Amino acid sequence: xxxxxxxxxxxxxxxxxxxxxxxxxxxxxxxxxxxxxxxxxxxxxxxxxxxxxxxxxxxxxxxxxxxxxxxxxxxxxxxxxxxxxxxxxxxxxxxxxxxxxxxxxxxxxxxxxxxxxxxxxxxxxxxxxxxxxxxxxxxxxxxxxxxxxxxxxxxxxxxxxxxxxxxxxxxxxxxxxxxxxxxxxxxxxxxxxxxxxxxxxxxxxxxxxxxxxxxxxxxxxxxxxxxxxxxxxxxxxxxxxxxx
Amino acid sequence: xxxxxxxxxxxxxxxxxxxxxxxxxxxxxxxxxxxxxxxxxxxxxxxxxxxxxxxxxxxxxxxxxxxxxxxxxxxxxxxxxxxxxxxxxxxxxxxxxxxxxxxxxxxxxxxxxxxxxxxxxxxxxxxxxxxxxxxxxxxxxxxxxxxxxxxxxxxxxxxxxxxxxxxxxxxxxxxxxxxxxxxxxxxxxxxxxx
Numbered sequence: 001x002x003x004x005x006x007x008x009x010x011x012x013x014x015x016x017x018x019x020x021x022x023x024x025x026x027x028x029x030x031x032x033x034x035x036x037x038x039x040x041x042x043x044x045x046x047x048x049x050x051x052x053x054x055x056x057x058x059x060x061x062x063x064x065x066x067x068x069x070x071x072x073x074x075x076x077x078x079x080x081x082x083x084x085x086x087x088x089x090x091x092x093x094x095x096x097x098x099x100x101x102x103x104x105x106x107x108x109x110x111x112x113x114x115x116x117x118x119x120x121x122x123x124x125x126x127x128x129x130x131x132x133x134x135x136x137x138x139x140x141x142x143x144x145x146x147x148x149x150x151x152x153x154x155x156x157x158x159x160x161x162x163x164x165x166x167x168x169x170x171x172x173x174x175x176x177x178x179x180x181x182x183x184x185x186x187x188x189x190x191x192x193x194x195x196x197x198x199x200x201x202x203x204x205x206x207x208x209x210x211x212x213x214x215x216x217x218x219x220x221x222x223x224x225x226x227x228x229x230x231x232x233x234x235x236x237x238x239x240x241x242x243x244x
Numbered sequence: 245x246x247x248x249x250x251x252x253x254x255x256x257x258x259x260x261x262x263x264x265x266x267x268x269x270x271x272x273x274x275x276x277x278x279x280x281x282x283x284x285x286x287x288x289x290x291x292x293x294x295x296x297x298x299x300x301x302x303x304x305x306x307x308x309x310x311x312x313x314x315x316x317x318x319x320x321x322x323x324x325x326x327x328x329x330x331x332x333x334x335x336x337x338x339x340x341x342x343x344x345x346x347x348x349x350x351x352x353x354x355x356x357x358x359x360x361x362x363x364x365x366x367x368x369x370x371x372x373x374x375x376x377x378x379x380x381x382x383x384x385x386x387x388x389x390x391x392x393x394x395x396x397x398x399x400x401x402x403x404x405x406x407x408x409x410x411x412x413x414x415x416x417x418x419x420x421x422x423x424x425x426x427x428x429x430x431x432x433x434x435x436x437x438x
Binding site: 034095097 | 278279281282284285289291292293294295296298
C-alpha cells in the first residue's frame, strides 16, 4: 500500500487482503498505517458499542461506546508478549514487530466486522427483544468477529503444520481469557431497560466463577451466586460496607 | 482509612505508570522524526508501537528524494494558490506530477537498497556499474524536474509583477513528459547493457 492511502483504502485492504497488509515490513506498516489501523479499530468498536447501548438508551449509549473500544484494544495490548512467547515456545521464529502488526491487523479487522454487524443488531434491539436474548446475540456477535480476528492473526503470522496450530490455539486461549475477564470487569454493556445506568459495576467474583454458577443453575442447583469482591482492583469488604 | 486510600492509589498507580511509559515512548519516537500521529498513538497504545523504537529511522517505501519532492510540491502549491498570484488555477496536473515524482523516487530507493544488498553479499558484481549509471541518470532527471518546479514558481512571481502570461498547465505537462521519458531512457539503457 502507498504511504498516503485513505482510511477507506485501509478498510478495503483489511477486508479484502489482510494477509497482504500484515506480511509487509512490520516497522514500515506500523509507521505508515499504525495510527489509521488503531483509529479504525477504536471507531468501529465505538460504533458497535453505541448500537449495544441503544438497548437501554440514554447514558448507556455513551458508556457502551467508550467501553467497547477498551474491551477490544486493551486485551490485545496485554496479551502481545504472550502471543509471541507461545510462537517462540512452539519453535516458530517470529519477532515482536511481526506479532504487533499481525495483532493490530486482526484487531482492526474484527472491529470493522463488528461495525458491519451493527445495523443488524440495531434492528434486532429495536423490536424489543428479550434481555437474555440480547445478551446472547451480543456474545455471539463478539465471538464471531473475535474468531475472525484471531484467524487473521494466525494467517498473518509465519509457521506451518501442527506447531502453528498449537501456537495459535494457545494464543487464542490467552486472548480469549483476557477478553472474557475484561468484559466482566467492564460490564454492563447491555443494561436492563429498567435498571439504573452505571459506567461500571463493582468488581466482584470473576467471569469463570459466574460461568460455573450458571452451569450449576442449569442443573437445578441455585447456589454460588453470592459474588464476593475479588482481585487486586476489587473494593475491600470493609470499605464496601462503609460505602453507602 | 488506609483502605480508602488503597483502592484509588492502585488504580492511579497502574494508570500513571502506563501513561508515563507511553509518554516516554511518544517522546522518543517524536525525537526520531516519526509522524506526529504515530507519536500520539504511542501515548495510549505504546505496546503495539514498540518495534518502532529499534535502531535506525523508520523504514519507508519512499526514496531518497521524498522530502525534497514534498517540499517542492508544497512550495509550488502555495505559490499557485496565493491570491496575489492572479488567478493561477491549481490544476490537478500538479498532483499527478507529484505522484509521478514519488514513483520515480521509490524506484531510486529500491535500486539503492538493491545496490547495498548486492555489495554486501557479492562485492562489485558485473552489471553493477551499469545499474549505478542508470540510477545516476534517473536521479538527474528527477532533480531536473524539481528544478523545473522551482523555475515555474519564479515564473508565476514574474507574472504577478510584469503581467506576462504563464502557461502553468503546459509547463506541468512538459515536466510530466520529461519524467515519462525517464522510463524510455531506462529501457534503452537496459536494452543496451543486456
